[in-house]
Amino acid sequence: xxxxxxxxxxxxxxxxxxxxxxxxxxxxxxxxxxxxxxxxxxxxxxxxxxxxxxxxxxxxxxxxxxxxxxxxxxxxxxxxxxxxxxxxxxxxxxxxxxxxxxxxxxxxxxxxxxxxxxxx
Amino acid sequence: xxxxxxxxxxxxxxxxxxxxxxxxxxxxxxxxxxxxxxxxxxxxxxxxxxxxxxxxxxxxxxxxxxxxxxxxxxxxxxxxxxxxxxxxxxxxxxxxxxxxxxxxxxxxxxxx
Numbered sequence: 001x002x003x004x005x006x007x008x009x010x011x012x013x014x015x016x017x018x019x020x021x022x023x024x025x026x027x028x029x030x031x032x033x034x035x036x037x038x039x040x041x042x043x044x045x046x047x048x049x050x051x052x053x054x055x056x057x058x059x060x061x062x063x064x065x066x067x068x069x070x071x072x073x074x075x076x077x078x079x080x081x082x083x084x085x086x087x088x089x090x091x092x093x094x095x096x097x098x099x100x101x102x103x104x105x106x107x108x109x110x111x112x113x114x115x116x117x118x119x120x
Numbered sequence: 121x122x123x124x125x126x127x128x129x130x131x132x133x134x135x136x137x138x139x140x141x142x143x144x145x146x147x148x149x150x151x152x153x154x155x156x157x158x159x160x161x162x163x164x165x166x167x168x169x170x171x172x173x174x175x176x177x178x179x180x181x182x183x184x185x186x187x188x189x190x191x192x193x194x195x196x197x198x199x200x201x202x203x204x205x206x207x208x209x210x211x212x213x214x215x216x217x218x219x220x221x222x223x224x225x226x227x228x229x230x231x232x
Contacts, residue, residue: 004163033219042124042209042222043164056219091163107152107171107213109220111164 002026004112006092012118018080021115025073025094031055032069033109034077035091043091049075082119089114122147122214124223132229133200141195141226143210148191150212154220155184155195158207167208168195200230 005024013019025032031050035043046065047057051072060067064083069075079086093111123146133139143153151172156164168177168184170193176185183196193210207227211220 040224042211042224043220044222045219048219093164108166108169109154110166111156113163116161 004092004094004110006090006112006115008115009113010116010118012120013082015084015119016081018078019082019117020076020078021090021092021117023075023077023092023112025075025092026096026110029094029096029110030072031095031097032075033093033095034067034075035093035111037089037091037114039088046077046090079117082117084119087117087119089116091115122212122221124210124212124221126208126210126223126226128226129224130227130229132231135200135202135230135232137200137230138196138198139200139228141197141208141210141228143193143195143223145191145193145210145212145221147212147214148188149215150188151215153184153186153193153210153212155182155193156209156211158209158225160206164209197228200228202230202232204228204230 007022033048034046036046037043046060047067048055049069052069067077091114093109095109125144127142154169155167158164170177170186181198186193207225209225211222
């Protein structure tokens with residue numbers, strides 16, 4: 001079974017430029033997450049989709065970050081304009097089922113390798 | 121808001137030792153808790169998932185326990201190996217929110 005795919009793996013941009021990250025979740029997974037992980041910290045949720053609808057985007061800096069999940073499959077996370085403090089790893093994750101399901105394997109969340117962003 | 125604390129922040133042990141990583145969380149209204157491993161420059165790899173109705177889960181040399189009422193989980197690693205060196209993260213899945221909440225992790229180094 002293919003895992004969560006992310007691209008690009010690495011990106012270096014200057015502040016005020018824009019960048020976009022792409023994620024392809026595991027086939028059939030209804031829920032997709034974008035997390036931001038700053039060096040030395042645990043991942044922080046930016047946005048969660050259930051199919052193509054947004055479940056939680058309360059921690060997404062909406063003045064500069066945007067995300068979409070067209071057709072409930074692939075997702076794109078965009079940052080425009082980037083700031084120095086946006087330097088982090090952007091992790092995409094997916095799970096088969098959504099919140100509230102108790103079935104064990106369906107609740108397991110699988111992560112991609114991450115997209116590493118450096119803003120200079 | 122769910123707060124997750126992991127102790128210790130870093131741990132160095134000689135190969136062969138058994139060790140325990142601790143995780144505490146403030147909101148006990150969870151429906152599962154997941155333990156992950158993160159290698160340098162990599163994403164997160166799921167190790168174990170414990171449902172709120174369970175007390176523990178085992179996978180090979182790993183055993184995770186959950187005491188939901190006290191907001192604690194432990195990850196026990198038996199007969200540690202250098203290949204176990206990584207950062208270990210616990211993440212409770214709250215009923216009130218929908219996403220996993222992470223601590224800062226425990227950085228483990230197993231020396232030969």
